[in-house]
Each structure stands twice: as C-alpha cells, then as structure tokens.
Amino acid sequence: MAEIALVSNPHVGLTKAQENKKYVNDLTTLNLGPTHPATHGIFQNILTMDGETIIDAEQTVGYIHRAFEKIAERRPFYQLTTLTDRMNYCSSPINNMGWHLTVEKLLGIEVPKRAQYIRVIMMELARIADHLICNSILAVDTGALTGFLYVMQWREHIYEIYEEMCGARLTTNMGRFGGMERDLSKEAIRKINILLDDFPKGLLEFESLVKRNRIFMDRTQNVGVISAERALNYGFTGPNLRATGVDYDVRAMNPYSSYEDFEFEVPVGTKGDTYDRFLVRGEEMWQSLSIIKQALQNLPEGAFHADAPHYYLPDKDQVYGNMEALIYHFKIVMGEIDAPVGEVYQSVEGGNGELGFYLVSDGGRAPYRLKYRRPSFIYYQAFPEMIVGTTLSDAIVTLSSLNVIAGELDA
Amino acid sequence: MSNEQVAQDLVAQFGEERIYGIVENYGLLNVTTTSETIIPLMHYLYQHPTFKFHFLTDIAGIHFPQVPSHEFGVxxxxxxxxxxVRLIIKLYVTRENIAVPTLTGLYASANWMEREAFDFYGITFTGHPKMERILNMDDMDxxxxxxxxxxxxATREDKIDALFGR
Structure with missing residues (x-):
C-alpha cells in the first residue's frame, strides 16, 4: 500500500478575514452606487474593501440636487409648497404642513382647530406610509420580499386617502396657508376608518413575519450600531436618534398643530443598531394609528381654514360672482401679496427627524433666504463611521435602516 | 432657564462688544457675535453646566450684498x-476676509453643514478637514x-422681471 503523504492545510484554523487575506493582498475599491438597486436613491459610496470587510468609506452626494433654496428666492410663498413635496417624497404631506406652519407663523395666521386636527391626521398617515416603506424595504434587503408585498397595499390605501384630500398621490401639495384646501370628505373618512379597522391586522401580519424572525434578527442585531453620544454629535433626529435611547421628538417637545391634545408614547431603543431602528419605526406606526383614531374621534366642528382672505384662495364660485374674491384670487395667484419682514424657524417631526424651515423675509413676495434643515443630509454623514469594520451586506442593511431619501439628502 | 438668562449670561461672559444684536424672533433668541469669538462661545455653551447646548441643529449661510461690512452671514x-431652549447665533464676515473658524472639532455634524455653506456662498471654514464642494459639481467656478x-x-431678453412682479 502506497504511503499517503499528509500535507498540512495552511488555511485550517484561520478566520474568514485572514483566509481572504491569503488570496487578496491589496485593497479593492468598490463603487456602491450612484445607481445601485440596494441604495434606494441616487448617491454614491466609495468603499475601500479588504476582502469582504469595509475599511474605509466615503460618500458622494448631490446627484439630484435641484437648487430648491435658490429657486425659493424667486417664487412667491405658495409656489414653494410644491418644492417641499419633492424632498422627502415618502412623506410629502409632513413637508407641506411644515412649510405652511412656517409661513403661518410669519404671517400670524391662527389656524382653526378642525384644520389642525385634519393636518395631524394627514401627517400621521404620511408617517405610517414612510415608516412602512422603510421597514418593509429593510426586510427586502435581508431577503424577505413577502412582507413588503403584503404591506404595500396599505401604502396604496394611504395614497388613496391623499387623493381624496388633494387629488395627488406622491407629490401632494396638500393644504393651503391657513388650513386645508378642502374638508375631510365622507369618502376620506370611510377610507381612514377602513385603515383604522384593518391595517392593524396587516401590520401584525408583517411583524409576525419579520420581527422575531431568526434570520432577520441575526442580520440586523448589532449591525450599524451608533451610540447616543455620537448620534447627538452627528445631529441625528427622528427614529434613528430614538433608537439610540434619546427620546427627542419634536411633536412632544415643541408641539405644533395641536399635538399637545393627543396621547402618544415616544418609543426609544437601547442600542442604536439596525434592529432597534426597525422596532422604533414599527412602534411609531402603532402610535400614529392611535393619534389618527383620537383625532378622528375628537374632530372639532367648524371651519377647515382660517379667515385670511389675503392668503387663502377664495372659493371658485365666489371668484366668478364676487368682486373682492376675484381681486384676492388674482393677487394671490400672481404673488402680489407681500409678507411681513421677519425671521422664522419652524420645525416638524418629519419621517426621518426634525425637518426645519429657516425663513428670512425682507418683506417681499418671495423669501429672502430659505434654509431647509433636512434630516437625511445631516445624519448621512455618520454612515462611514457606522459601517467601517463590517461587511458589505451589513452596510446595505444599515443604509436601508437609516432611511436616507435622496430627494431630501440633496434638496 | 429663559432666553433673558442666556442673553445676560453670554453678555456677562463675553462682553457687549462681542455679543450684540440680541433680539427675540417669535420666541427664539438671536445673538450676533464675531468670528474670533465663535469657537470659545460654542465651547462655553456646550460645557455650561445648566445651558447644555449639546445639539447643533443647522448652519445656514446668508448673503447681504448691499451691506459690505456685513456681507456674508453664518x-x-x-x-x-x-x-x-433654542438659540440662534449669527456672525458676519466681509468678502475680503471671508474665513470663519470651523466647528467640526466640537460637532461632527458641522462637517457637511459647513461644506454646504462653502458650496453655496464661498464662506471658507479654516481648519475644516475637507473644505470642498458637496452638492454642486467640483469644477463649478x-x-x-x-x-x-x-x-x-441672465442673457435671456424675453423674461422681463417687471412683468412678473419681481
């Protein structure tokens, strides 16, 4: 019998990273984006990889920069609402309402309670739509497509409610300075009631698929961790900050549009990892549902817009038969009405965090300066710090859970 | 802790020639300072035992071409x-002397905010780790x-501002 030479295997006993090192001597540069299906938007990450491990990352942003701040300096105030739609397009109504609140503060318009409640309903619907897509896409990025398909019908349902309220689905341009463009219709209330009755079942179904799923938990726990100190230092707000354990929510801290009338919890995480961000967004959807329910139950009677003829477009039948209404209509549409001089900062709790509008008015028809505080732009800076040392697949999941929206990132 | 307390404390600490223009806009305290004072002022506010201004919400640039002594603002x-409690701090620089010290040593979030101000207004932040354009393309001049x-x-003649009320 021939003797078998036992050759020792040099790779036995090495870790995966060391094993990769055997074959790869130098570092690889990998372009993740600008158009990559897993980045959900147009932004580039230049990763330096050692095997499968990311050792350095750098972002390039600005691919869909549309100069909204420059455009804002030439347009009358009411024409800027359409620009805000296109920032965080997953939750356009929140952006619209934030802008309306800013201008109302400058003009000193008192919005009736009913309009405020309708706004709250719309903003919370938008928050559900936003968190729903973020959480389900996160599941898709870990390989679970089914849950995403289940909950998409509910986002579709919310878009139908938007359609009832403003005629549009994605870029909503909802509401006016001083209130809403139209009252809640019977059909809108019927659709909201369907959502309140049936959406909890759908959300529970989604959660039962994903929340305690072993594969999902393994993929997301301890991935993309950021501490509360670093998150605050990086200017995190919204669900991403709350996942680290800081209970900062603009709705609770600086209530606007009657948020002080509603009972809701501000869910927080403990570790600031991807799983915590998922859980915080999931719980916020339940809280939003509860806010919508309260707002609909206690919906006050009365007008759905303020009596502010200088800024609020009159009814069409009035325009055709009433001289004053025709004059106001013409002046508003042509942007002939000057705003007072002043400086306003107003922030709302957007889908991704504190969405702020800093408006400097010199008394003209358009803002002298308008600065959007865009949460995505600010917290996306932390992305390299969160992914260095992890693998590419973890980076994808982390990016997905941060919910960076390209429109908001680049404005 | 009220706006008056913050304003009084800052004036007492830094003096009236370095903290001025104290106004309240819609409940929000605004103070103006100089580019030499901004770093000590920010550190003071950060480390203050009761104020605890630990969060930088935003940085905005602004341009006032008609006031050459206050032309660019941060x-x-x-x-x-x-x-x-929120606080707005403003500082103004001239076109000739447009440098402002960076805040990146204190706030990591200031990095991109300052790059954005540079990108759109040309305000340079000295000491910044990467003072480059961020949203516009790099070869923009x-x-x-x-x-x-x-x-x-500007070369178009068919759009007359007066006809559009501008």
Missing part, C-alpha cells in the same frame, strides 16, 4: 435638548446662492 442653530447670480439665465 447662522448657527443650537438646541439645548435638556432645557428645550462660482458660488450660486450669492445674490449676484440670478436664478434664470
């Missing part, structure tokens, strides 16, 4: 999360948010 939005650049193509 507006810092601070937020004390514990006390729920002007700062587009300055008021001298009109939004629309």
């Amino acid at each position: 507006i810092y939005h601070l937020h004390s999360l514990e006390n729920n 002007y700062f587009p948010m300055r008021k001298e650049y009109p939004l629309e193509d």
Whole structure:
C-alpha cells in the first residue's frame, strides 16, 4: 500500500478575514452606487474593501440636487409648497404642513382647530406610509420580499386617502396657508376608518413575519450600531436618534398643530443598531394609528381654514360672482401679496427627524433666504463611521435602516 | 432657564462688544457675535453646566450684498435638548476676509453643514478637514446662492422681471 503523504492545510484554523487575506493582498475599491438597486436613491459610496470587510468609506452626494433654496428666492410663498413635496417624497404631506406652519407663523395666521386636527391626521398617515416603506424595504434587503408585498397595499390605501384630500398621490401639495384646501370628505373618512379597522391586522401580519424572525434578527442585531453620544454629535433626529435611547421628538417637545391634545408614547431603543431602528419605526406606526383614531374621534366642528382672505384662495364660485374674491384670487395667484419682514424657524417631526424651515423675509413676495434643515443630509454623514469594520451586506442593511431619501439628502 | 438668562449670561461672559444684536424672533433668541469669538462661545455653551447646548441643529449661510461690512452671514442653530431652549447665533464676515473658524472639532455634524455653506456662498471654514464642494459639481467656478447670480439665465431678453412682479 502506497504511503499517503499528509500535507498540512495552511488555511485550517484561520478566520474568514485572514483566509481572504491569503488570496487578496491589496485593497479593492468598490463603487456602491450612484445607481445601485440596494441604495434606494441616487448617491454614491466609495468603499475601500479588504476582502469582504469595509475599511474605509466615503460618500458622494448631490446627484439630484435641484437648487430648491435658490429657486425659493424667486417664487412667491405658495409656489414653494410644491418644492417641499419633492424632498422627502415618502412623506410629502409632513413637508407641506411644515412649510405652511412656517409661513403661518410669519404671517400670524391662527389656524382653526378642525384644520389642525385634519393636518395631524394627514401627517400621521404620511408617517405610517414612510415608516412602512422603510421597514418593509429593510426586510427586502435581508431577503424577505413577502412582507413588503403584503404591506404595500396599505401604502396604496394611504395614497388613496391623499387623493381624496388633494387629488395627488406622491407629490401632494396638500393644504393651503391657513388650513386645508378642502374638508375631510365622507369618502376620506370611510377610507381612514377602513385603515383604522384593518391595517392593524396587516401590520401584525408583517411583524409576525419579520420581527422575531431568526434570520432577520441575526442580520440586523448589532449591525450599524451608533451610540447616543455620537448620534447627538452627528445631529441625528427622528427614529434613528430614538433608537439610540434619546427620546427627542419634536411633536412632544415643541408641539405644533395641536399635538399637545393627543396621547402618544415616544418609543426609544437601547442600542442604536439596525434592529432597534426597525422596532422604533414599527412602534411609531402603532402610535400614529392611535393619534389618527383620537383625532378622528375628537374632530372639532367648524371651519377647515382660517379667515385670511389675503392668503387663502377664495372659493371658485365666489371668484366668478364676487368682486373682492376675484381681486384676492388674482393677487394671490400672481404673488402680489407681500409678507411681513421677519425671521422664522419652524420645525416638524418629519419621517426621518426634525425637518426645519429657516425663513428670512425682507418683506417681499418671495423669501429672502430659505434654509431647509433636512434630516437625511445631516445624519448621512455618520454612515462611514457606522459601517467601517463590517461587511458589505451589513452596510446595505444599515443604509436601508437609516432611511436616507435622496430627494431630501440633496434638496 | 429663559432666553433673558442666556442673553445676560453670554453678555456677562463675553462682553457687549462681542455679543450684540440680541433680539427675540417669535420666541427664539438671536445673538450676533464675531468670528474670533465663535469657537470659545460654542465651547462655553456646550460645557455650561445648566445651558447644555449639546445639539447643533443647522448652519445656514446668508448673503447681504448691499451691506459690505456685513456681507456674508453664518447662522448657527443650537438646541439645548435638556432645557428645550433654542438659540440662534449669527456672525458676519466681509468678502475680503471671508474665513470663519470651523466647528467640526466640537460637532461632527458641522462637517457637511459647513461644506454646504462653502458650496453655496464661498464662506471658507479654516481648519475644516475637507473644505470642498458637496452638492454642486467640483469644477463649478462660482458660488450660486450669492445674490449676484440670478436664478434664470441672465442673457435671456424675453423674461422681463417687471412683468412678473419681481
């Protein structure tokens, strides 16, 4: 019998990273984006990889920069609402309402309670739509497509409610300075009631698929961790900050549009990892549902817009038969009405965090300066710090859970 | 902790010639300072035992071409999360002397905010780790948010401002 030479295997006993090192001597540069299906938007990450491990990352942003701040300096105030739609397009109504609140503060318009409640309903619907897509896409990025398909019908349902309220689905341009463009219709209330009755079942179904799923938990726990100190230092707000354990929510801290009338919890995480961000967004959807329910139950009677003829477009039948209404209509549409001089900062709790509008008015028809505080732009800076040392697949999941929206990132 | 307390404390600490222009806009305290004072002022506010301004909300640039001595402004939005008090700090620089010290040593979030102000207004932040354009393309040779650049193509003659009420 021939003797078998036992050759020792040099790779036995090495870790995966060391094993990769055997074959790869130098570092690889990998372009993740600008158009990559897993980045959900147009932004580039230049990763330096050692095997499968990311050792350095750098972002390039600005691919869909549309100069909204420059455009804002030439347009009358009411024409800027359409620009805000296109920032965080997953939750356009929140952006619209934030802008309306800013201008109302400058003009000193008192919005009736009913309009405020309708706004709250719309903003919370938008928050559900936003968190729903973020959480389900996160599941898709870990390989679970089914849950995403289940909950998409509910986002579709919310878009139908938007359609009832403003005629549009994605870029909503909802509401006016001083209130809403139209009252809640019977059909809108019927659709909201369907959502309140049936959406909890759908959300529970989604959660039962994903929340305690072993594969999902393994993929997301301890991935993309950021501490509360670093998150605050990086200017995190919204669900991403709350996942680290800081209970900062603009709705609770600086209530606007009657948020002080509603009972809701501000869910927080403990570790600031991807799983915590998922859980915080999931719980916020339940809280939003509860806010919508309260707002609909206690919906006050009365007008759905303020009596502010200088800024609020009159009814069409009035325009055709009433001289004053025709004059106001013409002046508003042509942007002939000057705003007072002043400086306003107003922030709302957007889908991704504190969405702020800093408006400097010199008394003209358009803002002298308008600065959007865009949460995505600010917290996306932390992305390299969160992914260095992890693998590419973890980076994808982390990016997905941060919910960076390209429109908001680049404005 | 009220706005008056913050204003009085800052004036007592830094003096009236370095903290001025104290106004309240819609409940929000605004103070103006100089570019030499901004770093000590920010550190003071950060480390203050009761104020605790630990959160930098935003940095905005602004341009006032008609006031050459105050031509470019940098507006810092601070937020004390514990006390729920917001504060706006402004400083102004001239076109010739446009450098402002960077805040990146204190706030990591200031990095991109300052790059954005540089990108659009040309305000340079000394000491910044990467003072480059961020949203516009790198080979752009002007700062587009300055008021001298009109939004629309200046060579066009068919759009008369007066007809559009501008």
